[in-house]
Amino acid sequence: xxxxxxxxxxxxxxxxxxxxxxxxxxxxxxxxxxxxxxxxxxxxxxxxxxxxxxxxxxxxxxxxxxxxxxxxxxxxxxxxxxxxxxxxxxxxxxxxxxxxxxxxxxxxxxxxxxxxxxxxxxxxxxxxxxxxxxxxxxxxxxxxxxxxxxxxxxxxxxxxxxxxxxxxxxxxxxxxxxxxxxxxxxxxxxxxxxxxxxxxxxxxxxxxxxxxxxxxxxxxxxxxxxxxxxxxxxxxxxxxxxxxxxxxxxxxxxxxxxxxxxxxxxxxxxxxxxxxxxxxxxxxxxxxxxxxxxxxxxxxxxxxxxxxxxxxxxxxxxxxxxxxxxxxxxxxxxxxxxxxxxxxxxxxxxxxxxxxxxx
Numbered sequence: 001x002x003x004x005x006x007x008x009x010x011x012x013x014x015x016x017x018x019x020x021x022x023x024x025x026x027x028x029x030x031x032x033x034x035x036x037x038x039x040x041x042x043x044x045x046x047x048x049x050x051x052x053x054x055x056x057x058x059x060x061x062x063x064x065x066x067x068x069x070x071x072x073x074x075x076x077x078x079x080x081x082x083x084x085x086x087x088x089x090x091x092x093x094x095x096x097x098x099x100x101x102x103x104x105x106x107x108x109x110x111x112x113x114x115x116x117x118x119x120x121x122x123x124x125x126x127x128x129x130x131x132x133x134x135x136x137x138x139x140x141x142x143x144x145x146x147x148x149x150x151x152x153x154x155x156x157x158x159x160x161x162x163x164x165x166x167x168x169x170x171x172x173x174x175x176x177x178x179x180x181x182x183x184x185x186x187x188x189x190x191x192x193x194x195x196x197x198x199x200x201x202x203x204x205x206x207x208x209x210x211x212x213x214x215x216x217x218x219x220x221x222x223x224x225x226x227x228x229x230x231x232x233x234x235x236x237x238x239x240x241x242x243x244x245x246x247x248x249x250x251x252x253x254x255x256x257x258x259x260x261x262x263x264x265x266x267x268x269x270x271x272x273x274x275x276x277x278x279x280x281x282x283x284x285x286x287x288x289x290x291x292x293x294x295x296x297x298x299x300x301x302x303x304x305x306x307x308x309x310x311x312x313x314x315x316x317x318x319x320x321x322x323x324x325x326x327x328x329x330x331x332x333x334x335x336x337x338x339x340x341x342x343x344x345x346x347x348x349x350x351x352x353x354x355x356x357x358x359x
Contacts, residue, residue: 023162031055035152046135050142054149066224074150080105080122081146084129098130158229164222165235169294171215176291183284190277195267205260248344255337266326304345311338315357
């Protein structure tokens, strides 16, 4: 790729990232300003920096914006602040005192939580308290600011939440788009008979697990937010539907890697296999319909029907009556994949299996 092409790709990726982050930017900004204003104008604290920092850090740009994750971050940061304030009050400021406070904070945080980010959040707040001059207001004023920031962050998840349905749908469409891309690359490799063309598809299939995990995190986070926020409660139906779809596509993603590996292997003889390519291409088209169903539930039965028609004719002997065993096995490998895709449309496992031709 040329330098100009690489720069264009980075700018395009950055634009997508910015667009996806706009709801989080608005939520974080509003919450941090509100927490700072409350601590400053209502409580009368002088420059309540901690209130804004806790609100910003607790919400963050992570996919998992569940109230329990926000609360965990708030607890970590408050722990670091309280411990530092106690040590500062008892022993005063200084490099040695800071070293002791930081070590104790990290040790206690690791004892309390297995999450490494928990310890780091506590340590950062400990550092701020130990090294930044204390504001007016007496001891533990920064602890109160931390509680204010944490409270506002938790309220934000219910009052001004990010759209959990849209975020989860975006992750789901990305995963399905990768399935489509892999199948299309495999179909092209099968038509040309080139194993070097199947290699990139195999690599792409092996790299899909982070997409599954991202969608899973977004769905779980969205459901947790929808349970506490009346504003996005209407999203629960679609998020529950996505959870069913995700369960099927999680299994289908594992089977996709097996399919790609088998095709990469058989193509080492350099022989084109157009009949096998056509089947993979038809599955890719049906997956496009499944992707559309994330936006419009009325399309889901259409996707199920498309997969059903492919499954009913997925007979290796009928497709390749004179084909070798290895070629027929590529069709056989699609059978569990189609079953997983059918279950992602809400069809039960037995019903999906019953659509396949008898062995």
